Amino acid sequence: MSFVRVALDVPLRTLFDYRAADAVSDDVGRRALIPFGRKIVVGVIMELANTTDLPLTRIRSVLRIMRDVPPLPADVLSLLRFCSDYYHHPLGEVVMAALPTRLRRRHALKLPAVRRYRLTEHGLGIDPMALPGRATVQREILGRLRVSALGVDEQILRGLAPGIAPALKSMSAMGWIEAVVEAPDSSRAIPGLIPGPVLSAEQQQAVDSIRRESDRYLPWLLHGITGSGKTEIYLALIASLLARDRQILLLVPEINLTPQLEALLRARFPDTRLVALHSGLSERERLNNWLLAQNGTAGIVLGTRLAVFTPLPRLGMIIVDEEHDASFKQMEGLRYSARDIALVRAKTRKVPVILGSATPSLEIYHLAHGDRCRMATLTQRVNAVLPAIVCVATRGEKLIDGLSQTMLKALHENVGRKELSLVFINRRGYAPVLYCAACAWTASCQRCTAKLVLHLNDTRLRCHHCGFQEKIPAACPRCGNADLAPLGQGTQRVETALTRIFPDARILRIDRDSTRRKNAWNQMRDRIRDRDVDILVGTQMLSKGHDFPQLTLVGVINADSSLYSSDFRASERLFGGLTQVAGRAGRADLAGKVLIQTEFPAHPLYQSLCRHDYRGFAQTLLKEREQAALPPFAYLALLRAEAPKLETALAFLKRAADRGHSLAKHVTLYDPVPAIMPRLAGQERAQLMVQSRSRSALQVFLAAWLGILENHADRRVRWSLDVDPLDL
């Protein structure tokens, strides 16, 4: 009798046994259609078995093993198992979350025809420039096909512009181009390569040392200051791997960053099939790209954290760009760190993994000082020097909408020189607080422990945590005073102030609100590139990986707010964030200057920042972390609980702690406390921290502890475990 053990998308820590007479070992990793309760669902076969622990009467039969796409390979299955064990999350949910949504459903798949187009003899003789001016799409296609003698995948062409499909049809009809239909795996050929800039000695050295060790598992921290050309290193490494017929997995923090990098990769490697994998794709694109990665056709997979689970038969290297970025950690459900999982995956596949950053996480920086991780360092900017960073003391200063005289003067001069300036505030909206001067009332969210943020362009108060919004009251709801005042600065307020102070300057605000409209961000980037802007006002969005070549002045206001936060990672993040914004200044041939307004110019963080001294600052923080037994010198887990009443959540955690104490060996359980934001979207939240100097002791404890917690579930409380939490 043969059985299969199936992973299902249910929050249960078990696999489910089914009868499957026709199952063979090649079916492990395949999807199966099965009856579950009174529904029919899709699961993934994790194991074959000859026996089962259940009475045979309870075993049902698999309806169909779905052999339409190849099975998940062994290394992905073991990675998913690892994830489930390490993050203590039900295996079924982990496995199903790693599949593209289309594959989680039972409907038959329409599999994409892999078709590429190439120029015919006739087409080769057509001069794109000789086409009528309005034939932009045809010109684009011809231009693209001219670069690649091998032809270009239809999917890639379709991505070039809207209206590609009909153009392909008519161009085929005219005999300019022809379609080549081929079996999925036959498209490999020696990839063409457009040479990039000549590498600096330092860059070349980094590339050489990584290349020397590229046949085994080895993590590399690529620590390169902003503007030092880390991307060129990735490209050089990618080129050598493609030449050896290997696939590269390139992970980036956010979708925002992919279009630029994607364009660069496509330009440099015109014959290599590159696929993107992120949540911004349609289900269909996601499935197609995933399949191209899985069957080995895609040479480069560029994706966000979810791409770390993609099957890659010829994987040769994993690159994690902006390794320190918090977006690599998923904050709900399976709370995994794609950066950490990338390390595990590289290890099982015996390939190198490159972790790039100008401001590495202390975890990785510390790791790179041991013998299990190498470090390659870039200390010089390509064709530029680092900007001068200067603190502007604001204590006792009179500020105009948050801006000091020094800042305004610098902006004035920079605008006069026709150079680009950036004012950075990490807060969108007009003002973070609406305040009644008569009775000290402030507008706060009914559902969260948070103040409502004043948005003046649509005259509403908004909660940035739960999305609640309402009209701005005409008078104080508590005392009737009609004189309500906005307190503090947001991007809109600074934009308004600058417009007033510099009436002739072209000012552009960039934050989540101003870029919400589709394509808005692209248009804004074009405006900046075309030098149609004098002053940019923006949030974090601006600091992540964007190059603004003419930017020479960066002003930072309200940086102090996170200086004395209760989160032990706050200063690491502040230093990193400020280094990243500062790094936007002074590229190409123009010197840059950075002004940071602060009440505490003598603070060691700012002192290190002004000296561009990441190393010194990191060493100070590491010493503190070691003394306090915090990561990377200890390992943490957080049991989070939420309930309608805080007392319920706290009581649950208290009971959990009581049950845990007897199990705790080399593990410390702290007292349950309310979360940083005790109420969020109407739910009250608390958390319990578990700490250990030993990762394995922590793991052993968590496994035993969760077993107990599951048997004492309180249905009023929703709880979850966060291993290696980033936010406390």
Place this chain on the structure above:
DNA sequence: AGCACGCCGACT
């Protein structure tokens, strides 16, 4: 999670 079963309050 989802969905059944099951036992107590206000309605056609």
Place this chain on the structure above:
DNA sequence: GTCGGCGTGCTC
């Protein structure tokens, strides 16, 4: 007399 509230238990 029933419709439906959500407590409890189960899914191979």
